Amino acid sequence: MGDANNSVATAAENKTPLHPVYTISNIQNKIQTLDGVKTTYSSWVKLFKLHAKGYDVLNHIDGTEAPAKFSPTYESWVKIDAIVLQWIYGTLSHDLMRRVLDCHSTTYQAWTNIESIFLDNKKARAVALETQFTNLTLTACSSLDDYCQQLRDLAEQLKDADQPMDESRLII
Template identity: 50%
Template sequence: MDGTEPLDESDPKFSAWFELDALILRWIYSALSDDLLARVLDTDITARAAWIKIQDIFVNNKRARLVTLETKLTNTALNSCYSFDNYCQTLTEIAEQLRDVDQPVNESRLVIQMVRRLPIEYDTIAIIINQNKPTWEVARNMIEDEQT
């Protein structure tokens, strides 16, 4: 996957290279979803070329994915989740996905987002959290304490 050109068929090492390339290509294909596999599958392709195709698909998708994830982060509310733990897990997963598209969410923003989408009955604890600017874990514990 280092960009080295494939060996010529007349090269004595070609057979070993071809076998390894085919093995890596099978691994790549086995890791793809059916939709993505259909876009990448080719009968005359090296593992490197398949990898570049996949990379191009994701890079071209990056901006759209970013917009979708930002919208999801902004609109995720406690009421849309089945528990507070699920709400926190959903927010952290979206933040991790945003990091994967080169748009990291810092802890402070994550806390603000968590508090911002709490129901009205959490207004008092939300004010305290906003004033004290605690870490994610401390803010989470404060809300859990409020629930009990």
């Protein structure tokens, strides 16, 4: 909390506007936890990018180069990058966070690590999801709504693996 107050005081002294990233106090209230099941990778990415764009930090996840170390904006960029990295870690399931957590990582490195977890081995992932989809039965679910939701979730995960399911298959 002290760092945020110092940033506010410094911004006021320098007459520079406070970067929007400093206005987020709890990212979990805005972005659901990525677990790959209830929240799919593609929906998490869409929501995360929406917030990154809205809070003017998209350049931290899109591969844009950091300013040079001697640049006057470098220190600010490093601080903002650390906050966005905290957003990423704060919106991952514990299992995923353990896989990507690295104290020397930049936001972009963590972003691409998560991407590779979900998008590498697409074929094997698609086969496993297709098997789950085919073998899901109504008796294995608590209700018809639960059954339909699980089918939709599996279809969304298949779409993430570049194996979209057509609407007619979902209806059948």
